[in-house]
Amino acid sequence: MQSTRLPRNVCDELELLIRNFIWGHSSDSRGVHPVNWGTICSPVANGGFGFKNLGHQHEAFLLKLVFAMISALDKLWVHVLRAKYHVYDFVSRSLPNMKGSWLWKGVCLAWEDVRKNLMWNLGDGNMVDFWDDSWVDTLGSLRSYRTDGVSHASHCTLIRSMVDHNREWRWSEFIDMVPPSVVQHIEAIKPPNATGITDLPDWSLEPSRRFMVNSAYRLCTNHPLLEEDQLWLCLSKYIGLPRV
Numbered sequence: 001m002q003s004t005r006l007p008r009n010v011c012d013e014l015e016l017l018i019r020n021f022i023w024g025h026s027s028d029s030r031g032v033h034p035v036n037w038g039t040i041c042s043p044v045a046n047g048g049f050g051f052k053n054l055g056h057q058h059e060a061f062l063l064k065l066v067f068a069m070i071s072a073l074d075k076l077w078v079h080v081l082r083a084k085y086h087v088y089d090f091v092s093r094s095l096p097n098m099k100g101s102w103l104w105k106g107v108c109l110a111w112e113d114v115r116k117n118l119m120w121n122l123g124d125g126n127m128v129d130f131w132d133d134s135w136v137d138t139l140g141s142l143r144s145y146r147t148d149g150v151s152h153a154s155h156c157t158l159i160r161s162m163v164d165h166n167r168e169w170r171w172s173e174f175i176d177m178v179p180p181s182v183v184q185h186i187e188a189i190k191p192p193n194a195t196g197i198t199d200l201p202d203w204s205l206e207p208s209r210r211f212m213v214n215s216a217y218r219l220c221t222n223h224p225l226l227e228e229d230q231l232w233l234c235l236s237k238y239i240g241l242p243r244v
Helices: 008-023 054-071 076-084 102-116 180-187 213-221 230-237
Strands: 118-121 200-203
Touching (some): 102 118
Antiparallel strands (some): 118 200
């Protein structure tokens, strides 16, 4: 489940076995469902049991695999996979095709979700698109802030092209295209250095910028991180009276 794409019906069958066990189903009797399965899969702090939907959990593991393909280029398996399927760009805008192993099909399905949720640490500016990649903290893609009505890219505008030979931002290239609030954010960022290290990707859905399966799971379920309910937390820790 963590290293290859499983057919959807396999995940459904596995989850059915879990549900039958939880509800006490057997060949002779059928248990009662006091609450729906969605509630069971909700976080403990929000009144659920914290069970994982296996389909979404599987998708989260595929996101983890893809993030490793992008961030762990020194790994042998990453070299092999990239060479086999001709992925030579650091973070390709798209992958060649979905033909190949089940593993590669899973990578193709998860690639775009990972790419859209990267937060870049600027190094030399050779890997990051000025408008379409997320590199300004809390803002995401700058294209959504453009005031000139251009909503799609005709070509890639690397950040290095927005820096002059004095290592200063080329303000004339974009200052009239974004609101003043965005300009202030960019002013606080040191322009990339052409002789610096390579741009490095982080995971934007975590405050620590480290990839975590929990945040990937929330992405797959389309559920935001809800505020924890202290009452449910206390109830979940209650041991109860001993049975006589």
